[in-house]
Amino acid sequence: MSTLKKTAIAAAIAGLFAPVVFAQAAPSVEVSPVTANVSLVSDYRFRGITQSNYQPAIQGGFDYAHESGLYVGNWNSTINWVSNATNNGINAPLEMNFYGGFKKELIAPGFATDFGVLQYYYNQSGGNYNAGIVNPNTTEIYAAQNYTFGPVSGFGKVNYGLTNIFGIPNSSGSYYLDLTSNLDTGFWGISLNGHVGYQYVAGQPVTSGPVSTSGVLSYTDWKLGATKDFGGGLALSASYVSTNANPGWWNTFAGNKGGAGRGGAVVALTKVF
Numbered sequence: 668m669s670t671l672k673k674t675a676i677a678a679a680i681a682g683l684f685a686p687v688v689f690a691q692a693a694p695s696v697e698v699s700p701v702t703a704n705v706s707l708v709s710d711y712r713f714r715g716i717t718q719s720n721y722q723p724a725i726q727g728g729f730d731y732a733h734e735s736g737l738y739v740g741n742w743n744s745t746i747n748w749v750s751n752a753t754n755n756g757i758n759a760p761l762e763m764n765f766y767g768g769f770k771k772e773l774i775a776p777g778f779a780t781d782f783g784v785l786q787y788y789y790n791q792s793g794g795n796y797n798a799g800i801v802n803p804n805t806t807e808i809y810a811a812q813n814y815t816f817g818p819v820s821g822f823g824k825v826n827y828g829l830t831n832i833f834g835i836p837n838s839s840g841s842y843y844l845d846l847t848s849n850l851d852t853g854f855w856g857i858s859l860n861g862h863v864g865y866q867y868v869a870g871q872p873v874t875s876g877p878v879s880t881s882g883v884l885s886y887t888d889w890k891l892g893a894t895k896d897f898g899g900g901l902a903l904s905a906s907y908v909s910t911n912a913n914p915g916w917w918n919t920f921a922g923n924k925g926g927a928g929r930g931g932a933v934v935a936l937t938k939v940f
Contacts, residue, residue, distance in 0.1 A: 715888025736771035756794030777815030821848035837870030
């Protein structure tokens with residue numbers, strides 16, 4: 668199994684099945700500049716918030732990585748939160764992400780530095796947005812530092828919103844902090860995965876929205892899990908994901924199921940080609 672496939676699987680699992688960059692192979696490893704990935708997940712969680720109303724989702728994408736460190740890619744997932752949140756005849760069953768950037772081991776082997784831009788696009792049809800929810804299309808820039816210390820690997824990352832983020836009014840300037848670590852146990856292809864993140868939402872507090880709320884929308888999310896690597900780019904993961912997100916705002920995003928960020932188990936089967 669190539670280094671790229673191992674790293675791609677770790678990135679997919681650590682990223683909570685949200686869009687991630689797979690262009691992480693060391694220059695000495697001869698691999699194809701194009702990789703693809705597909706996943707079946709029991710619940711699509713993005714920054715701890717369900718995007719699929721606690722239902723299964725199908726995901727997949729591809730990446731092109733040049734030896735110079737430049738890369739571009741696309742990642743997609745089925746969703747239903749836009750329709751739930753607006754409740755105004757708007758349909759957006761698919762999230763599409765387009766990204767590009769530069770990633771290189773500038774510090775030392777195993778310590779890749781990454782800069783890029785990411786566009787979240789939702790193929791919307793029908794209905795109209797109101798003052799509580801605006802167009803969810805979002806543009807972010809990001810910077811990340813990857814690290815490897817023996818069996819421990821991971822990254823620290825910050826995403827910064829150049830536009831309103833994910834339909835929240837007056838939220839330009841929001842940012843997300845992500846600290847993720849993985850431990851290769853050396854036993855039966857199993858690694859342990861841990862993550863903590865903080866979503867700061869600008870323009871607080873919100874006093875109106877899809878439901879009545881006077882609280883802030885910023886929150887912390889976390890995850891603990893394990894991944895089984897079967898080889899050949901195939902992996903199975905199981906994790907527990909939770910947040911302290913304000914249920915008053917996020918409840919409608921999950922179809923009134925007690926908040927879109929409540930704790931729950933997530934299982935995913937991922938294949939990297």
